[in-house]
Amino acid sequence: MCRILIYGKRNSIKDLSFYMLDGENKIIKDAIGGEASSFGLLYEYYQPRIYRFIYLKVSNREEAEDLTHQTFLKAWLNLKTYTNRGYPFGSYLYRIARNLVIDFYRTKKETQSIEFVAEENIVLASSTAINALETKMATANIRSVLLKLKAEYQEIIILKYVEDMTNREIALALEKSEGAIKLMHNRAMKALKVQLITNNL
């Protein structure tokens, strides 16, 4: 399995404490050079994160899987034109995923409500049945609240509190300034409070 490290002081790009693959820049370089196994490493590492991000924004597992596949396929197809600036490859993937989700909602006329999503569809990594059940229930509740927020508020909350990303990393992924992310985060928190009160959670 891939070892991970905290990306920080040894790189010129500060505040990117986002977990990256050990030697990610070299892996990206090799992948661009045509080594499929290197792209495989990137896929293994980032795919669960991208899947979670998409899954929490769309209605069901099939759609999440389809969009996750499309995200990595797009990255693979355009890998030769990718410019590595030392940023996490994940931020590039988040951008693709985000655009795909936007297109998904743009083309889809009817969006399925969270209430209709079967909890059995949620695939978890938890080993024990009790934990799994609790997590499934929690997931259903969280999603019912999240999906009532604006799309950009959902993204900030998922990236900050599920993926533990810093404002800088979120800014890179959402193609916004850090200042804008701080502002949006405050607004997202206010909107979230309102939703929690409304839903008595």
Next chain:
Amino acid sequence: MLDNFLKQLKQLQEIRPSEEFSKKSLRLIFASPQNALVENSWRTLLIRISLVGATAAFALLVVSKSSIPMKVAGLDAYDLRAEAQGLETNLNLVEIEESALQSKQVNTALEESAKSDPGNLNTMVLNREVDDLSVINNYDSSIDKALNEIAN
């Protein structure tokens, strides 16, 4: 309430795609041919050429529509007039130079004739020339007589 919700959000890290899906997806991805960099370069080149062409066309359009008349060397009326005037001036100068030269030559001849001795007009010389002519015209009558006798 909010803190509890944020703690619950951490549990969502447990969400993962199924292994079956992951393997299948990766297999399909590797089966897809990547876009070559060359294609992209060609696209970029074509875009650049189109941009340069469009810019040139726009510039020509702006110039042709402009109120400032286009100035082409050799066809401009002002330039042609100036050139013609210059030619005239040059011709006049040549004429003046020629007439000056002629009058100078005339003056020189008159001066020379005034200074030198007019021998050709002297009466003594003329009389001598007349005498020479009369000497040539004189004939011997005895020769004529002898010649007549032989003839008879």
